[in-house]
Amino acid sequence: MRIELPQKVSTIINKLLQHGYEAYAVGGCVRDSVLGKKPDDWDITTNATPDEIKKIFFRTIDTGIAHGTVTVMLEHEGFEVTTYRIDGEYEDNRHPKSVSFTRNLIEDLKRRDFTINAMAYNDTQGMVDEFNGMSDLKDKRIRCVGNPEERFGEDALRILRAVRFSAQLNFKIEEETKKAIQKLASNLKHISAERIQVELVKLLVSNHPERLKQAYEMGITKVILPEFDCMMNCEQNNPHHLYTVGEHTLRAVSHIENNKALRLAMLFHDIAKPATRTTDEQGIDHFYGHPKKSVEMTKVILKRLKFDNETRNKVCLLIQYHDVDIENDKKSVRRMINKVSEDNFLDLLKVKKADILAQSNYKREEKLYNVNTVEKLFHEIMKDKECVSLKNLAVSGQDLIDNGIKPGKQMGIILNTLLNEVIEEPKLNNYPYLISRALKLNKEENKV
Incomplete structure (x- = not known):
C-alpha cells in the first residue's frame, strides 16, 4: 500500500535515509491516511539519536529531548522526529521512569497503545505492520498491542483513549481489550484532570458521542464522572420522557452539533435530576428546580476537570x-435575548431542540413548532435591528452625562430602566424620547 506523504515529511525521511538511518511516518498519521482522512500532524520515528x-x-x-x-x-x-525507544518501568500509571533508545523499529512499535496506532510507513520500505493494525x-x-493489561497498566489514560477512538472511528473494542478496561478502569484515578478533560472532549465532539455509554458499562465514568452513573440509573416516569435521565442525555448529546460547549451543555443539562426527583400520588416523576441545581453541579464538575472559564x-x-x-x-423573544445575549440565543435554541428530540413524542410537534417560531422571530428582530441590549440603546452613559446626569449607580439604574422600556416597545428607542425620559427618572430619584 502506498501513502501520499507531504513533501516536507518526505524530505525529512529521505534525508535521514541518505545519511544511513531508518525513518518512517508513524502512529496516527499512518492510521488516518489509510482511512482516507487528512492527518492533523505527522510524526516521524527513526533509529538516529537526537x-x-x-x-x-x-x-x-x-x-x-529526554524522551x-x-x-x-x-x-x-x-x-516531531523521535528516536526508536523502549520505555522503562511505569511508576504512576502514566509515565515511564526512564526511556532507552533502540535501533530496532519493532521494539519501538511494541510499546504503543493500539495496533491501529502501531504502524510505520515510508516510500522505500512501504508499510510496517507487525501487529496487524x-x-x-x-x-x-x-x-491493544500485545497484552492489554500490560498496556493499560503502563498508561491508564489509554483506557479512556480506547473509548475515544471507538467514538471517533465508529470501531468496536475487542473483547480482551474490553476485559482489561473493566479490570483496570479504577487506575484512571491516577490520571490528571487535564488529561481526562482532553479525552472526554474528543469523545463528546466525535460523530458518536453516544459511545460514552461504553465508558459507563465498563466502569470508566464511575471513576471520572460518577454523576453520569447516577443519571443512567434515574428513571423518568413522566409523559414527556421514555428513557432514563442518562439515556435521554446520550440522545440529546447526539442531537446537537459537535461543538464543545454545546455537547457539554447537553451532557450536563439534567445532571441534577437524580437529586431533585420527586414522585406524586399518581406515580408521575417531577424534577422541580433541576436547571438551577444542574448549574451548581456543572460548575463543580467543570472546575474539577479544569475547564477554562469561558467554557464553564x-x-x-x-x-x-x-x-x-x-x-x-x-416581546418575549427580546427579553430572552437580553438575558442570554445575541451571541448565545441561537445556541440556546439548539439546546432546546436537542432536548425535545431526545424526549418522548408527547407534544413534540408543538414544542418544535414553538422553538422554530421563536427562531424566526429572532431573525426578524435582528433584521429590524430592534434593541435588545445597552449597546443597541439610542443613548449612552456619555449622553446622560452630557445632559447633566451624574455617573454612578443611579445612572446604571436609569439606563436599565430605559432598556427595559425599549425591549417592551422598540419604537421608544430614539434619542429625544430617551433623554427626556432619563431626565424625568433622574429628577424622580433625586426627590427620593
Whole structure:
C-alpha cells in the first residue's frame, strides 16, 4: 500500500535515509491516511539519536529531548522526529521512569497503545505492520498491542483513549481489550484532570458521542464522572420522557452539533435530576428546580476537570435557561435575548431542540413548532435591528452625562430602566424620547 506523504515529511525521511538511518511516518498519521482522512500532524520515528538528528538538520528544537524527541523546522513548520525507544518501568500509571533508545523499529512499535496506532510507513520500505493494525482497521476494531493489561497498566489514560477512538472511528473494542478496561478502569484515578478533560472532549465532539455509554458499562465514568452513573440509573416516569435521565442525555448529546460547549451543555443539562426527583400520588416523576441545581453541579464538575472559564460560563448559561419557556411573540423573544445575549440565543435554541428530540413524542410537534417560531422571530428582530441590549440603546452613559446626569449607580439604574422600556416597545428607542425620559427618572430619584 502506498501513502501520499507531504513533501516536507518526505524530505525529512529521505534525508535521514541518505545519511544511513531508518525513518518512517508513524502512529496516527499512518492510521488516518489509510482511512482516507487528512492527518492533523505527522510524526516521524527513526533509529538516529537526537544528537545525530540535530547534526543532519539545520534548525531543530529540543522539544522532548529526554524522551528522544526533536522538532525539525522546515520553512517555519515543525515536525516531531523521535528516536526508536523502549520505555522503562511505569511508576504512576502514566509515565515511564526512564526511556532507552533502540535501533530496532519493532521494539519501538511494541510499546504503543493500539495496533491501529502501531504502524510505520515510508516510500522505500512501504508499510510496517507487525501487529496487524491493517486488519484491525479493516474490521473496525480497537485492540491493544500485545497484552492489554500490560498496556493499560503502563498508561491508564489509554483506557479512556480506547473509548475515544471507538467514538471517533465508529470501531468496536475487542473483547480482551474490553476485559482489561473493566479490570483496570479504577487506575484512571491516577490520571490528571487535564488529561481526562482532553479525552472526554474528543469523545463528546466525535460523530458518536453516544459511545460514552461504553465508558459507563465498563466502569470508566464511575471513576471520572460518577454523576453520569447516577443519571443512567434515574428513571423518568413522566409523559414527556421514555428513557432514563442518562439515556435521554446520550440522545440529546447526539442531537446537537459537535461543538464543545454545546455537547457539554447537553451532557450536563439534567445532571441534577437524580437529586431533585420527586414522585406524586399518581406515580408521575417531577424534577422541580433541576436547571438551577444542574448549574451548581456543572460548575463543580467543570472546575474539577479544569475547564477554562469561558467554557464553564457558556455551558452554565445554556443549562440555566434550557428549560425556560419562551413565548412565541417578539416581546418575549427580546427579553430572552437580553438575558442570554445575541451571541448565545441561537445556541440556546439548539439546546432546546436537542432536548425535545431526545424526549418522548408527547407534544413534540408543538414544542418544535414553538422553538422554530421563536427562531424566526429572532431573525426578524435582528433584521429590524430592534434593541435588545445597552449597546443597541439610542443613548449612552456619555449622553446622560452630557445632559447633566451624574455617573454612578443611579445612572446604571436609569439606563436599565430605559432598556427595559425599549425591549417592551422598540419604537421608544430614539434619542429625544430617551433623554427626556432619563431626565424625568433622574429628577424622580433625586426627590427620593
